[in-house]
Amino acid sequence: MRVGIIGCGNISGAYLKASKLFRVLDVVAVADLDKERAQAKAQEFNLKAYGVSELLADDSLELVINLTIPTVHAEVSLAVLEAGKHVYSEKPLATSFKDGKAMLAKAEAKGLRVGCAPDTFLGGGLQSSRKLLDEGWIGQPVTAVAFFANHGPEAWHPNPDFFYEAGAGPLFDIGPYNLTAYVNFFGPIKEVLASSSIGTAYRTITSEARYGQKIKVEVPSHINSILKFHSGLQATLMTSFDVWSHHLPYMEIYGTDGSLSSPDPNTFAGPLKLRRADAKEWQDVPLSHHYTSESRGIGAADMVTAILKNRPHRASGQLALHVLEAMEAIISSAQEGRWVSLETRPERPQALPLGLLRGYLDD
Numbered sequence: 271m272r273v274g275i276i277g278c279g280n281i282s283g284a285y286l287k288a289s290k291l292f293r294v295l296d297v298v299a300v301a302d303l304d305k306e307r308a309q310a311k312a313q314e315f316n317l318k319a320y321g322v323s324e325l326l327a328d329d330s331l332e333l334v335i336n337l338t339i340p341t342v343h344a345e346v347s348l349a350v351l352e353a354g355k356h357v358y359s360e361k362p363l364a365t366s367f368k369d370g371k372a373m374l375a376k377a378e379a380k381g382l383r384v385g386c387a388p389d390t391f392l393g394g395g396l397q398s399s400r401k402l403l404d405e406g407w408i409g410q411p412v413t414a415v416a417f418f419a420n421h422g423p424e425a426w427h428p429n430p431d432f433f434y435e436a437g438a439g440p441l442f443d444i445g446p447y448n449l450t451a452y453v454n455f456f457g458p459i460k461e462v463l464a465s466s467s468i469g470t471a472y473r474t475i476t477s478e479a480r481y482g483q484k485i486k487v488e489v490p491s492h493i494n495s496i497l498k499f500h501s502g503l504q505a506t507l508m509t510s511f512d513v514w515s516h517h518l519p520y521m522e523i524y525g526t527d528g529s530l531s532s533p534d535p536n537t538f539a540g541p542l543k544l545r546r547a548d549a550k551e552w553q554d555v556p557l558s559h560h561y562t563s564e565s566r567g568i569g570a571a572d573m574v575t576a577i578l579k580n581r582p583h584r585a586s587g588q589l590a591l592h593v594l595e596a597m598e599a600i601i602s603s604a605q606e607g608r609w610v611s612l613e614t615r616p617e618r619p620q621a622l623p624l625g626l627l628r629g630y631l632d633d
Contacts (some may be wrong), residue, residue, distance in 0.1 A: 272331050273296060414456075438489065495600045
């Protein structure tokens with residue numbers, strides 16, 4: 271399928287490099303509001319550089335990957351759908367549940383597909399983790415914990431302002447990785463309870479280009495949440511831009527017969543560790559699945575494969591909408607001090623088969 275990309279910022283290089291892994295993706299064009307940036311990216315990867323409206327008007331493109339900033343994800347994705355093309359978006363699907371629902375309604379009305387990052391849950395690390403869970407290596411999962419904590423992106427990102435605006439913060443920026451991994455492991459979330467805080471009212475940029483400039487913090491920079499799943503399991507999630515250093519695990523699942531230490535859900539690889547109830551120490555577990563290096567775009571490749579084979583795709587709009595609703599519910603719960611129920615209930619994504627040839631998503 272011929273593919274165009276809108277948005278040539280920081281993440282676009284990872285998508286353009288990884289897309290070469292997948293035979294079903296033929297990325298031919300890029301566009302950005304900054305024409306010089308689009309031209310530089312096009313030259314680097316031997317692609318066409320378009321204006322945004324020009325790319326949308328190209329009838330040879332069937333899929334557009336939306337890599338714009340979060341606050342315009344919904345606007346751009348709706349324009350892609352209106353142009354009659356499938357859309358795969360960087361996370362989050364939108365910055366409001368209302369906009370996300372409107373996007374999926376538009377896609378359904380036009381017979382088009384919506385996909386959305388994160389697709390790291392399709393990587394070797396998290397698929398190997400799921401295999402161990404599904405095969406009962408720790409018995410029945412009882413509870414789980416997940417942590418993301420650092421001191422924010424202003425030390426490395428050239429333009430970190432949007433991380434502290436509506437639709438971002440640590441929950442909307444990194445939370446999708448943890449929440450998507452949780453739904454991949456345990457199925458959909460039923461309700462949430464949360465608390466939040468803002469560590470400091472302003473942040474100082476220390477990345478080179480804008481060193482010393484101040485950013486106003488408009489969203490919570492630290493959020494603690496409890497998640498109840500329809501399966502009956504409870505889990506916790508902490509996301510924070512207020513922590514300089516820590517010894518917390520990325521994600522651990524505790525079952526009736528043991529514990530599983532799962533990899534960073536913002537990566538595709540390991541390490542993966544297991545400790546059975548009768549074991550004296552943790553054991554390293556070899557990964558059972560491919561795609562352990564940087565593979566952003568695997569979700570888009572799976573979506574194209576699913577379109578061609580007429581099956582559901584895994585990094586779906588329905589899954590991303592559920593994660594978006596969960597994040598919005600977490601913020602509401604923190605503000606209101608109560609449990610908040612979710613209305614969406616997507617199917618748990620199908621696991622990837624074992625033994626796939628590299629570059630393929632089906633047997």
